Amino acid sequence: MRRLLSALGKPFTQTTGLARWMLVAGVAITAVFVICAIFAPWLAPYGFAQSSAHGVEFPKTGPPSSTHPFGTDRLFFDVISRVIWGARTALEVVILSIFACVVLGVPLGIASGFYGGWFDRILVLVMDALYVFPSFLLAIVVSFLLVDVYGGSVIAVSLSLTVVYIPQYYRVVRNTTLSAKEATYIEAARAMGARDFRIMRKYLFGNVIQSVPVLGTLNAADAILTLAGLGFLGLGIQSTEAAEWGHDLNRALPDAGSGVWWTGLYPGLAIVFLVIGLTLVGEGLNETLNPTLRRRRLLPVVMPPRERATPAEEQS
């Protein structure tokens, strides 16, 4: 337990200055959304698809008032409730898709890097093709294909996000596996008679998984945007299935011309804040966990004062 806590605290205790500030701010912002997501039924005054309460119909695109702090939209829904419920949808989708990316991408990457051969080559080709392709267009195509199977549900959108982000996990893990498998400890394990599976599980996995948390947080930020984009185009989650900020903005768009700002402003701000929060967490983690990127801080290098050579070296 103590080890876990110290591991979790490591990003905080080992950072200074801007990195720590970013991490704290990011965690705070993200925490607000996580709380909204978990306690949505208690925090939100109404349901996400509720258009009347106590027998009273909500006004259509009603301005912010005491009963509806963020106003109501053109479907008679309460905006603040949809913003709060939207946090739940966003986090559900992001967690599902990142989880799927890790569960599929990491083993594929390890196996591909470990075994090599034609299996590796084909996977690299396919993943590269997916990676080169504009990610949002890819998400559009995949959700276009999945609509027939799953409809506009959380699962369908999560799966399309998985397809978009999986090449990144695969690439990172495969490349680290390629270099890690040449290490002497792998050779030692092999010499002791460890099977392939055991080597991958016990020796490669732990070394390769290091880069996943940073990638996961940064992807989560991007995934929020992709999810909202799909929702905006009407390819994501349907309004009655769950509250989704992107789709709400789509419905709010005609309001901009008629002087109604509250239907679009709040869902939009929710997206902006959550993306910023997750980005800050990701960048903050990056500075601490990723030793190769730590150098990017561009601090001036101070060379140690040159020591006088020892007599032994002078002789040689």
Place this chain on the structure above:
Amino acid sequence: MSRGGSGSLPTYIAQRVLLVIPMIWVILTVVFFVLRVAPGDPVSAALGGKLNAQALEQRREALGFNRPLLAQYWDYLSSVIHLDFGTTFSDNQPVLRVIRDNGGATLTLTVAAFVIALVVGIPLGLLAGRYRDSVPDAGIRLFGILTYAAPVFFVGFLMQYYVAEPLGLPTSGDASPITVFQVQPKTHILLIDAFLSGNTEAVQDVLKHLILPAVTLGLLICGVFIRLVRVNMLQTMQTDYVEAAEARGLKRRNVTWRHGFRNALVPVITVIGLQFALLLSGAVLTESTFNWPGLGQKLVFYINNRDYGAVQGIITFFAIAVVAISLLVDIVNALIDPRVRY
């Protein structure tokens, strides 16, 4: 990375072109099979309810859906080589015509957005890099983060409410109906056509329609430029040649301009190529936000009509465009920076 190459430009270009061919092939293969493994029958998905069973069967026959998958795959590849991207199912048009009619609007939007992104992003990036850790630097970096975090359609919404309303700018389409009626379509790029017609009102009208979508999309990418130029500027200002210039007693301003700025801009060209994919994705959303009659909006339209033929054709075109642009950027980069060729 090729060690065998002599470092000459033609060799480099030839190598890059040769590498692009398998890349395109893989992408096309993925596009084809991904769209084919999908459950359901594309023809009835697009036309079911509009035609009877017999007519549907005829269409299936005509489009070659009854043939073995590999034969269809072969047909697809060979027609793409002949620059034939197939036909749409729902309104039975050659995809190439859809691309010709709507591609111009997308091209105008993306180029304008790019110009705005460069004009806004590069000076801000240079400024932030030059005055590192100052108040402007913090402000500019925050602005950069905001442009990344704000979705295009949200910026579009704000633009429509806070800018278009007070200024009376149009928020929908690429020109008013009168302009479209008056201007002869020659190049299928409305802005150029308007210029060619010599009708100043038409040009003004087109530009008025262009400004908001272009700014919205431009803001999306300018964050990337700010970040990149800033980091490059920081790195350049720490190099030996800048230090040498300072040591020679050159004025601070001259050093920044002649030694710092110029060299900080070189990597921007590489990133322009990488941003094209982001630009295309953003264009799809911008077009939907401002009802811009481009290819992205057309793609969404066909997706809502479940038109596999059109989706496949447009996606194929996008894929080839992305790869071609990255090839072009690599070549330009090699022209400018001899180090790339080795």
